[in-house]
Each structure stands twice: as structure tokens, then as C-alpha cells.
Amino acid sequence: MRFLPAITLLLLFISCKKEIKPLTAQQIIDKTIENAGGKKYETATINFTFRDIKYSSKRNKGLFEYSRTYTDSIGEVNDVLNNDEFKRFINAQKIDLPDSTATKYANSVNSVHYFVQLPYGLNDPAVKKELLGEAEIIDKKYYEVKVTFAQDGGGTDHEDEYMYWIAKDNFTVDYFAYKFYTDEGGIRFRKAYNPRMVNGIRFVDYENYKLEPWQSVDLKTVDELFDAEKLELLSKIKTEDISVEILGNN
Known part of the structure; x- marks a missing residue:
């Protein structure tokens, strides 16, 4: 009879061990977004400066408006992208643009907001996520999550491929x-x-590296090239003057 407690503990240990399942790519991304701000993104107004240009994004549970404002030789330029269309204003007057030009400007505006507010965009409907494995960079362990885009809703650059190294201990990109x-x-x-953290939403700056030649390089191995100091520092990407207002204090 004295062996019963030990047997019971062993059975409990085995039972608990069986219940522990590896995280999926979707679960990892969900935890990463939650850690960076979660639902606060959904009703946030975010203002920031990037390369001396002022940007603003407004979201309200599915509706969005991204803008940028700067002054050049033709006056004040204000670009606005929302769920329906892209518009350009010069000195407060709306300008008609060819479709190809409007698409180019819209992509430029969207790209800056996308990168500044990562990881939020990783749950967009067109995003396809795949957990490739784990890696170690500078003695820290990471999940390796590959991201590609569906052609429908993935934008003009839907063929681009991404790899994210997400920390296993605190789910940060x-x-x-x-x-x-x-x-x-x-x-x-x-x-x-x-x-x-600015009013509950996480922001970072980046060291931006490139490598040549690149055509035959698998993205999954770029962290190894970084560790081996085989990447060239191209620039530093800084987001400044950040302010965040959350509608309804979610």
C-alpha cells in the first residue's frame, strides 16, 4: 500500500505531460500580438514621425485611416489611405492621380504603418503563417515563424516572404x-x-541589414549569417514622437 502515493504521482505526471502540446504558429502570433498591445490596436489613434514625415493611423474595430503629411517644393502634401480608397491632397486640395501612381503611394503609406505597428498586422486575413522550428540567436531561444501572403488581399507585393524570430520566453519580435x-x-x-510601451502599445526601432548576393539565400538561415557577422548594416530605422490614444480605454 505504501507504493500507492508514488504510483498516483507518477500517473498524474504522465497525464500532465501528455496534455502539454507544442504551440502552433497561430497561437504564437496571437500571444505576440497580445503582448504588444492586443485589443488596444483595434481602437487606437497612433501618431509618429518617421524620417521627418508625420504619420497618423486611426482604427475603430475594422475601419482604418492611415495618413502621412510633409512639406516639399509644391507645398503641404497629405496622403490618406482608408478601407475604400487612397487620396492625395496638396495644400488642402484633392489631386486626381493615375491608378498606378495612387497604388504606388498607397503601398508606401501602408508599408510604413505596417512595419511600425508590427506584430499587429500578422493576423490580417491574407497572412499565411507556418512554424518552421526553433533557433538560438545570441544565446536566446526563438520560434521561427514564416509568413507569406495570399494573392487575394495580399497587395501588389504578395509574393514577398517574411521570417520572424519570436522570443520563446516573452513573445516579442x-x-x-x-x-x-x-x-x-x-x-x-x-x-x-x-x-x-506607449499607452499600452509596444514600439521598437531597428538596425536594418542587407546581404549580397541574396537570390539563393533561404530566409531561415539569415539569422546564422547575422550571428556570423556576414550582414552589412544598411541603416537605422527610428520611430519618433510617438503618441497613442485608445478610444474607450480598451
Whole structure:
């Protein structure tokens, strides 16, 4: 009879061990978004400056408006992208643009907001996620999550590929890389630094690296090239003057 408690504990241990399942790519992304701000994104007004241009995004549970404002030789330019269309204003007057030009400007506005507010966009409907495995970068363990895009809703750059290295201990995007095919193409690898929370939403700056040649490089191996110091620092990407207002204090 004295062996019963030990047997019971052993059975409980085996039972608990069986119940522990590896996280899926979707679960990892969900935890990462929650850690960075979660539902606060859904009703947030976010203002920031990037490369001396002022940006603003407004969301209200599915509706969005992204804008940028700057002044050049023709006056004040205000670009506005929302769920329905892209519009350009010069000195407060709406300008008619060819469709190709409007698409180019819209993509530019969307791209800046997308990168600044990562990881929020990783649950967009067109995003396809795949957990490739785990890695270790500078003695820290990471999930490797590959992201591609469906053609329907994935934008003009839907063929681009991304790899995210998400910390296993606290679900932060510390590194990511992407392969793009426009403007002769290339690979970029970004290392996050200067993390900070602004009214409940996480922001980071990046060291931006490139490598040549890139055509035959698998994104999954770019972290190894970074560790081996085989990447070239191209620039530093800084987001400044950030302010966040949450509608309804979600």
C-alpha cells in the first residue's frame, strides 16, 4: 500500500505531460500580438514621425485611416489611405492621380504603418503563417515563424516572404527578415532595439541589414549569417514622437 502515493504521482505526471502540446504558429502570433498591445490596436489613434514625415493611423474595430503629411517644393502634401480608397491632397486640395501612381503611394503609406505597428498586422486575413522550428540567436531561444501572403488581399507585393524570430520566453519580435522582388529585389534583416510601451502599445526601432548576393539565400538561415557577422548594416530605422490614444480605454 505504501507504493500507492508514488504510483498516483507518477500517473498524474504522465497525464500532465501528455496534455502539454507544442504551440502552433497561430497561437504564437496571437500571444505576440497580445503582448504588444492586443485589443488596444483595434481602437487606437497612433501618431509618429518617421524620417521627418508625420504619420497618423486611426482604427475603430475594422475601419482604418492611415495618413502621412510633409512639406516639399509644391507645398503641404497629405496622403490618406482608408478601407475604400487612397487620396492625395496638396495644400488642402484633392489631386486626381493615375491608378498606378495612387497604388504606388498607397503601398508606401501602408508599408510604413505596417512595419511600425508590427506584430499587429500578422493576423490580417491574407497572412499565411507556418512554424518552421526553433533557433538560438545570441544565446536566446526563438520560434521561427514564416509568413507569406495570399494573392487575394495580399497587395501588389504578395509574393514577398517574411521570417520572424519570436522570443520563446516573452513573445516579442526581436528579429525579422524579408525577401522582396520589386526594384531588383533583395533581402533585409532587422534587429529590434529600444523597445518601449506607449499607452499600452509596444514600439521598437531597428538596425536594418542587407546581404549580397541574396537570390539563393533561404530566409531561415539569415539569422546564422547575422550571428556570423556576414550582414552589412544598411541603416537605422527610428520611430519618433510617438503618441497613442485608445478610444474607450480598451
